[in-house]
Amino acid sequence: MMNTFVVYVENKPGVLTRVASLFRRRAFNIDSLTVGRTEKPEVSRMTITAEADHDQARRIEANLYKLVNVLLVENITHEPSIVRDLAMIKVAATHEARSHVLELASVFRARVVDVAPDSLTIEITGAEDKIDGLLEVLRPYGVLEMVRTGIVAMRRGKNTISPATAINGELEIAEDDVSQSV
Amino acid sequence: MKPKTAGKTMTGAGILWECIEREGVKDVFGYPGGAILPAYDALKHSKIHHILVRHEQGATHMADGYARAGGKVGVAVATSGPGATNMVTGIATAMLDSSPIVCITGQVGSKLIGSDAFQETDITGVTLPITKHNYLVTHANEVARTIREAFYVAKSGRPGPVLVDITKDAQQTSAEFDWDAAKPQLPGYRPDLSPEQKEYEQALDLIHKSKRPVILAGHGIIISGAMQEVRDFAERAGIPVALTLLGIGAFPAAHPLNLGMMGMHGEAWVNHTIQEADLLLAFGMRFDDRVTGNLKTYAPNAKKIHIEIDPAEINKNVKVDVPLVGDLREVLHELLPHVESIDRSEWLDLIDKLKGDSAVRDIQNLPDSGHLYAAHVINDLWRETRDGDTVIVTDVGQHQMWEAQYYKHEKARSLITSGGLGTMGFALPAAIGAKVARPEAEVWVVVGDGGFQMTLCELATIVQEKLKVNIAIINNGFLGMVRQWQEFFYERNYAATPLLNPDFAKLAEAYGIRSMTVTERSQVVPSVRSAREHDGPVLINFKVEQEDTVYPMVAAGASLHEMIRRPSKIVETAADE
Secondary structure: OEEEEEEEEEOOOOHHHHHHHHHHHOOOOEEEEEEEEOOOOOEEEEEEEEEOOHHHHHHHHHHHHHOOOEEEEEEOOOOOEEEEEEEEEEEEOOHHHHHHHHHHHHHOOOEEEEEEOOEEEEEEEEOHHHHHHHHHHHHHHOEEEEEEOOOEEEEOOOOOOOHHHHHHOOOOOOOOOOOOOO | OOOOOOOEEEEHHHHHHHHHHHOOOOEEEEOOOHHHHHHHHHHHHOOOEEEEOOOHHHHHHHHHHHHHHHOOOEEEEEOOOHHHHOOHHHHHHHHHOOOOEEEEEEEOOHHHOOOOOOOOOOHHHHOHHHOOEEEEEOOHHHHHHHHHHHHHHHHOOOOOOEEEEEEHHHHHOEEEEOOHHHOOOOOOOOOOOOOOHHHHHHHHHHHHHOOOEEEEEOHHHHHHOOHHHHHHHHHHHOOOEEEOOOOOOOOOOOOOOEEEEOOOOOOHHHHHHHHHOOEEEEEOOOOOHHHHOOHHHOOOOOEEEEEEOOHHHOOOOOOOOEEEEOOHHHHHHHHHHHOOOOOOHHHHHHHHHHHHOOOOOHHHHOOOOOOOOHHHHHHHHHHHHOOOOEEEEEOOOHHHHHHHHHOOOOOOOOEEOOOOOOOOOOHHHHHHHHHHHOOOOEEEEEEEHHHHOOOHHHHHHHHHOOOOEEEEEEEOOEOHHHHHHHHHHOOOOOOOOEOOOOOHHHHHHHOOOEEEEEOOHHHHHHHHHHHHHOOOOEEEEEEOOOOOOOOOEEOOOOOOOOEEOOOOOOOOOOOOO
């Protein structure tokens, strides 16, 4: 199954290579990897998704911890969490098709971010399957170009994984303190 | 106590040696070159003894041998580019055998990085997958903390190699040196895990229920310094002990509970015992494919307890019932008071029966028919050197397996060998490192004629450093282990395995090393005695049977109990040990 890991790492040169190289070396395939800044400048946050069974996922976690620059690893696959992907889709939209494409975008709560004589660029944020769904219905009009960020993920409610907890040690989570999906 | 040096301004090169010295290092192994020259120049202010090697691979194996023999961090030094890339094999060797070494490499000036400058190699990139951690240092003010972190990472937790690449300008420019302020800052590094109480209870439950338990003793025992604890544990619980190749010495060979080596060339009864067991207690070993054989049929009826410091090893190859992640010595300290003494004589009697059926050590009983067998050489070497503080350093191949079978090691750190990576060319340089770490010990290199020629340039290092190292070449004119595989699995097509060798005795003499050539068994003991009496290094060229074979053998991928056995069985006599 697809596993989602939240990984806090030290913001130092070469750390991304170390993480990526680990997956390659241990023959795990990264499906998606995103990395960005956190509220602490010395800490970066990654969201990594990879196909792995339960045992492999545990070993991915253990191997990530072996990297000296890795501060905290959380497998949130089975945790209530918000998972988002962002895509920009450039669709061929001639005069007659334009209104259909706009309608589809609005059904998916996507935004039009660029309009050109022969195309529309749509920005959509959501779970991966929602983006896949929009892509599916746009395809007949002609998808000219597309880019996706890969997923970012966060636990719901008060279960906070912050860079401060990452640096200061173990993460404490109250099991019953989980908010509902919205 | 060293005087405080807070506020003292020093060059990066000066700080480098000051820190290495403060880490307790007295000897380093290296080879100079352009990008590391500032560091070499600064050596004159240091008390550190530098040993000039003949090839940087040798420096890494020496640091490794130094670490394994002495139980402390070994240091290797090289220049940028080719100097650094020559270290790769030695670093990978140390990585797979969890050996703590720190490799210092020079790098081109920081402004030239990325420009394909002369002798520039991205060595941190190259060594990323084969080091425990590595660093690129571009400022003199980063040197102290990096060296302190490098030593700490190398030796703590599961040890391993750490490489520190220092640009030329970081060596040349100055910074304020303050040892105390340069404490390691490793917020993500957690080498000190320990099991939960529940896991201890589960382990004790399995131990007390087991009727046929075996301890699998690995390298982790020696690294953790848990030899006495393992012995106490085995004796109290009445559990026999099987050893991995790197576990040899962790448990005394002469101990009644010692079974011997397991695995591909392990003794038959050991492998049978493991297959018959109902509980495996893995102590600091990692279920390498060379010890398990086919995983599907491995110890089919056994529960498994795995005591291991590296959580990534748990359930990697073999699914275990109870993992105890932590330092072996500490974990055994927790377990020991709760281990009940149980009579397991039925199980031990069964093992004795399995033993009676085996004849792995048969070759030493072959009559002296003018043939010289490697087993004779190794067994005689053991008889002659068994009482002293002897360190045997082997290379890789048939002689390595015969050494493991025929030399009985009673003490930890008395056998040094490349297990995980199986690096030919390891023995000679690693023995130099061992001798430097333990000058009082008697150091013997046991090496094949193939592997010896991979790093024989280090003979010059032995002579230049005036080291008393004895070298036993087990010379069969073949790459013996490869030839053995060709014999068994490639219809005796000896492709590229026969060796045309130089006269090793003359070669040694060219280096100023005393030498002997031995072709008969009767000459073995006298030659060993003569080598021991000589106060300089001695090389003995043992010309042994050319097409001899290591038995028993578990073919790669076969089940552990399916061993290829010596076709003609020879029964052991009481005269043999």
